Amino acid sequence: MNPFSDYMFATFEKAILGLDSEGIYALGLRILCVEDDLRYPSVRLWMNTISHVRLHSPENRKKRKGDAYNFLEAMWSDSYWISRTLATVGNVYLSFEGDYFDHTGIVLRKAWIESLGLWYDDELRHNNYEKALAIGSKINERFDKLGLNIARELHPVIQRKFQKDLPIIFFSRESPDHESIALTFLANPSELIEGYTQFICTDCGESWSGLFKLNIDKTKTSLTSLLDYFR
Numbered sequence: 322m323n324p325f326s327d328y329m330f331a332t333f334e335k336a337i338l339g340l341d342s343e344g345i346y347a348l349g350l351r352i353l354c355v356e357d358d359l360r361y362p363s364v365r366l367w368m369n370t371i372s373h374v375r376l377h378s379p380e381n382r383k384k385r386k387g388d389a390y391n392f393l394e395a396m397w398s399d400s401y402w403i404s405r406t407l408a409t410v411g412n413v414y415l416s417f418e419g420d421y422f423d424h425t426g427i428v429l430r431k432a433w434i435e436s437l438g439l440w441y442d443d444e445l446r447h448n449n450y451e452k453a454l455a456i457g458s459k460i461n462e463r464f465d466k467l468g469l470n471i472a473r474e475l476h477p478v479i480q481r482k483f484q485k486d487l488p489i490i491f492f493s494r495e496s497p498d499h500e501s502i503a504l505t506f507l508a509n510p511s512e513l514i515e516g517y518t519q520f521i522c523t524d525c526g527e528s529w530s531g532l533f534k535l536n537i538d539k540t541k542t543s544l545t546s547l548l549d550y551f552r
Contacts, residue, residue, distance in 0.1 A: 325433035328426060329410045329471050333366050334478050336408035342483050344370035348475075349402060350468055351492040352501075355414045359457025360434065360441065361427075362464040363411035365420070367492070369402040377401045390524070397520040399492040434460055465500060466544050472508035473540075488513040497521060503547045506532060507539050 349367035378395040389395035406419035410426040446453040491504035
């Protein structure tokens with residue numbers, strides 16, 4: 322591991338171990354770029370509870386404007402999750418309850434990107450946007466892979482805290498999208514995401530069902546190769 326990934330794991334481990342476990346059925350990692358700048362990917366730790374699902378599910382009360390379409394959507398769409406940050410890495414833009422300026426993560430993130438040879442300055446972004454975009458996309462690919470590895474390493478922490486494992490769902494600005502679905506698929510044992518799988522297949526189209534039927538060793542499957550499945 323490297324100092325940045327070590328910091329990310331330690332940050333989320335501490336937050337998870339400090340949770341009140343009552344009613345929590347899933348955790349989430351929401352990846353966003355600060356102010357849409359590809360040099361500044363950040364990740365927030367979220368969670369959701371069964372009581373919050375029931376609050377927004379039409380199966381449990383008279384449907385109100387803004388409620389989920391069904392119970393699955395209330396459980397697995399980030400639109401109906403508790404939008405409260407439990408911990409964050411690399412964040413500077415305060416969008417959600419619990420957000421904070423993560424100075425340490427910001428410093429470590431830049432050092433990590435520089436170690437990859439991918440850092441670029443504002444001059445390149447202004448004068449050669451296409452090249453900056455290509456480099457920025459590589460940064461975000463590496464950040465996604467880092468997030469995937471961290472999620473896999475957090476499952477034993479979750480098991481220790483809750484005395485059972487819980488799914489880790491990935492979210493993005495436009496989730497569910499190819500990246501967030503692929504990350505969620507790879508980050509979790511299949512039995513943990515049966516409800517999420519049903520949500521994706523029924524609410525986002527049956528074309529997704531092929532992904533969840535793949536008989537592969539997830540620990541040996543790269544994010545890049547899985548994303549090729551969608552191309």
